[in-house]
Amino acid sequence: MLKIMRKLPPLRALQVFETAARQQHFSKAATELCITQSAVSHQVRVLEEYFGEQLFDRQGRKLQLTPKGQSLFIELERIFNELSDLNLKIRDTPNQQLCLAVYSSFAVKWLIPRLADFRRQYPSVKIRLEMITQDPDLSTSTADIFIAGKLNQRGYWQQLLHKERLIPVCSPNLYPKWREINLGNFQQQALLIVDEGPLGLDWHKWSSAHKIPLNNEQQHLFSHIVMAIEAAIAGQGIALAPDFMVAGDISTGRLVAVNLPDVHTGFEFCFLCKQRRLNEPAIAAFSSWLKSQA
Numbered sequence: 001m002l003k004i005m006r007k008l009p010p011l012r013a014l015q016v017f018e019t020a021a022r023q024q025h026f027s028k029a030a031t032e033l034c035i036t037q038s039a040v041s042h043q044v045r046v047l048e049e050y051f052g053e054q055l056f057d058r059q060g061r062k063l064q065l066t067p068k069g070q071s072l073f074i075e076l077e078r079i080f081n082e083l084s085d086l087n088l089k090i091r092d093t094p095n096q097q098l099c100l101a102v103y104s105s106f107a108v109k110w111l112i113p114r115l116a117d118f119r120r121q122y123p124s125v126k127i128r129l130e131m132i133t134q135d136p137d138l139s140t141s142t143a144d145i146f147i148a149g150k151l152n153q154r155g156y157w158q159q160l161l162h163k164e165r166l167i168p169v170c171s172p173n174l175y176p177k178w179r180e181i182n183l184g185n186f187q188q189q190a191l192l193i194v195d196e197g198p199l200g201l202d203w204h205k206w207s208s209a210h211k212i213p214l215n216n217e218q219q220h221l222f223s224h225i226v227m228a229i230e231a232a233i234a235g236q237g238i239a240l241a242p243d244f245m246v247a248g249d250i251s252t253g254r255l256v257a258v259n260l261p262d263v264h265t266g267f268e269f270c271f272l273c274k275q276r277r278l279n280e281p282a283i284a285a286f287s288s289w290l291k292s293q294a
Helices: 011-023 026-033 037-051 068-089 102-121 174-178 202-210 225-233 243-250 281-292
Strands: 054-060 062-064 098-103 126-131 143-151 156-170 189-195 218-221 238-242 263-274
Touching: 011 026, 011 037, 011 068, 011 238, 037 143, 037 225, 062 068, 068 238, 098 102, 098 156, 098 281, 102 143, 102 225, 102 243, 143 281, 156 202, 156 243, 156 281, 189 202, 189 225, 202 263, 218 225, 225 238, 225 243, 238 243, 263 281
Parallel strands: 098 126, 098 143, 189 218, 189 238
Antiparallel strands: 054 062, 143 263, 156 238, 156 263
16 A cells, blocks of 8 residues: 655644734734734744745734745635535534624614524524624634625625615604605705715715705714614604615604605625535525525
8 A cells, every 4th residue: 555655834833824814913813722922923933944934024013924925825724614614524513603794784774673583494593793894804804704895805705685775764753844855945954964984974975966965054973874863763854874774664653765866875785705605504594594685
């Protein structure tokens, strides 16, 4: 029988390096591996001495992979992923616990009210929600699945859930006073404006899209859409909200859709997961359920 002699690098050092490269941070890698930061540095040095190559460029606290380090990381990530899948397959214990990274607004106004239905259909699958405020860095995130913007990242599968359309909404308590809010008396209403950071102010985008000037004397600023929606429910003015997020509030009478134009932002909410994990029972179940809901 032919004996195969394998020359392998130090395996523990490979594991530590892969974690540090994925986290792009030695202290975060140490936390994940339950070791000290100095132990992470030591194992990375062991690997660099073994290969005779520098794997990280260290510029102060900033950590960046060298070209050789990047090549090694890509292959190690694939190998460790395959080992993880093989471990679950051999042990016949598919992962039934999923971490979902999701926008807080999407979670609060759309997902959470529906999660009871998912738990009823798939009681063995446990979902842990991790809130995000911007599109995640998929290369460093530890979440299993994501609801975020359209990212088109290599190795990831994505499913369109909603194309964002903003509609003006307000409390029904404002309607008896004005009978109906329309372009004729719109300027007399208070506007609940969301500051979307680099994307600008939502009502200003609406104004630009429809060439309607905003001469409203009362304009209240919010940093988050959920706060603006709650202010609208409280009767403080008119908010622009994604139609699917306020559908429940409209159906229960907490909000009414105002007779003003809507605006499409071009933003798309998508469900994402790694392509290789799409057929895992828990992820396949959640993906199928999301599709039925959306």
